[in-house]
Amino acid sequence: MSSATTHVMQVIFALEFGGAESLALNVSSLLREDKRFSVSLCGMFGSMGPLSDVASQRGVSAFSLDARRLGKVRTVAELYRLFRLEGVAVAQVHGAYLLQYVMPAALLAGVAVVYTEHAKHSLSKHARLRRMANLHGRLFGKMVCVSENLRAFMIDVVGLRPDRIEVIPNGIDLSRFAHSAYERIRHNDGVVIGTVARLTEAKDHGNLLRAFATVHEEVPDVRLKLVGDGELRQEVESLVSTLGLEDAVEMTGKRSNIPQLLAGMDIFVLPSRREGFPVSVIEAMACGRPVVATDVGGVREIIDDGVDGIVVPPEDSAALAAAMLALVRDPEGRSRLGKCAGRKACENFSDQAMVDNYIRLFASVGGARA
Template sequence: MNKINILYIIWSLGLGGAEKVVIDLCKNIDKDKFYPTVCCLNDKGIFSDELEDVGIEVIPLYKKPKFDPYIIYKIYKLIKEKQINLVHTHLWTANFWGRIAAKLAGVKVIVITEHNVDVWKRRAHFWADSLLASITNKIIAVSNKVKEFYIKMTKINPDKFITIYNGVDLTKFNIKINVLEKRKEFGIEPSDKVIVIIGRLEAAKAHHVFLKALKEVINETLNFKALIIGDGSLKQEIILLTKELNLQNNVIITGLRKDIPELLSIADLFVLSSTREGFPITLLEAMRQGIPAVVTNVGGNSELCINGETGIIVEPNNPRTLAEAILKLLTDQNLSNNFSEASKVRIQKLFTAEIMAKNHEALYLNLLNKPI
């Protein structure tokens, strides 16, 4: 049969969970049935080479800042040139402009993914989501919490939604590295415990809570290093807070990194201090590596991390309880080992990129046979 041409539309392939989902979908989708292309509304992003290296085209449209209706024509033209059968958009900007362009271009199947509990959205955003639902075949939520949030905020018919969990590409972690050399790269002593937190340096990730928790951990005379991996608008604030809390000798802000599997291989503990999440890819990756986790009780975290089985779940915005959980896992090796094994089993059984791709394939084929 003829291959189904899919256009994935996203802002850019930079650091982020949604970006990793698009990359892993493109890599793992059945190429005998589907031909994926990625459209980036901005530039390609630092991770675009992961797709281009395997022959998947990534096309940047360089959208102008703020309101730029001309982007509709650019997307429309691309859809026509590539003879697209199905458009799948990710994140607000792509979800908005991409759906309008796809409808004007006569695309029969339009799918969007909601990746997070987007509390930043205003009433106008939810109104637009509600309006555009009429031209959307299916809205994928990456967790049940995300689905419940959007049903509540938009009043869209629940039948329009489906939950498809994110998955992790297991092949990325089939690596062998010299752990001691990697630790030396960051000046980490053999006796130091290593804590890793990965994510954009933005308010929702609550790095300030993480740092305040570390201040309490250091008071327990535990030797540790914390790697803060990522970049963002709050970088300078985080650097200043690190100095104010006298944590310069314990905290390393790495910036953006492509060697996440290698960095996770030296970690003893993974932490998410976020105030909102969808279904975090970083947590998936950490659990795949068998790293015990301390995460906040937000979004889909509790659908992935089982409290008392694969990690510890704490309430957000509470440095004290976060510190207690960190200390517990860094000092109780038996508990840490048990969580490690349970984490690896859970990911391999339920949350792989292959499973995620197959769930998307089934949805696509069903919708193409049943257009709106």
């Protein structure tokens, strides 16, 4: 490996697709195009997964450590060995839980650690994670939050010093959501409402389904498309049946052609109980879709309520139903919000702008020229 490059390794929970994992892959892919950097990915749990296949296609090396099988001491030793073997200068670790492995290995190997946090839920529940986040601040300095909302939490609740926190919002590859996707792909159907999210407790599909049942009662030809899979699939399917919505709800499972699926929706909904800085909202906006989202995490840093989307309280199916129904009945309003959303996404949320901020940070801690 050339000594002229700064090697940045993204350390993630597993080589599976999720919000943090997709961000790590995108950062690596763009960094790889900069001759000052070399890159790799390391999943700490499980084996090589679907993310490693895509990484390979993009020329990004991927490694897997089975921390659950190895135990903590052996995992730290293996990670130290990997840091030395790959010549890692900077490890970007996603989530406080992984710091218990990364910090000791990095200290032994002389590797800088940039800790990136995506959400506050685990930190809220576990004092041990808050202690690790504080220890990182004392040992390594800078951390990254994906939203101002999360930064305030890290200062007020976790106790980090404000000068140790950088805010770098998530960005997306805008070229995947080209202007041609703005026009709704028309079929012989009514208005299509959709969401793209894993079927988990945090995403609160139950809230969406109960709200949609109200909308469907008022406008019988409206349809709902749920894109994604997860551990609650059976429960979601059962609720669809209980609400009598089998003919109105389509569950696509896990899909990769997200821009095309978004182009088939008239309204995008994020019904979550909690979020960090939801990329799915940015993707929908980039595709010119009006968005209804719950007021969680960094949502209000993305959506200007009433201007380029609608923000409603979380776990309030009546408010969610009212917002969806208003857009279903107002095609001109959908068009206005969608156009404003598309402009904002293109102006504010490109992945290149995000990576430029990371390059500046990596250069400051890893020795590359900014």
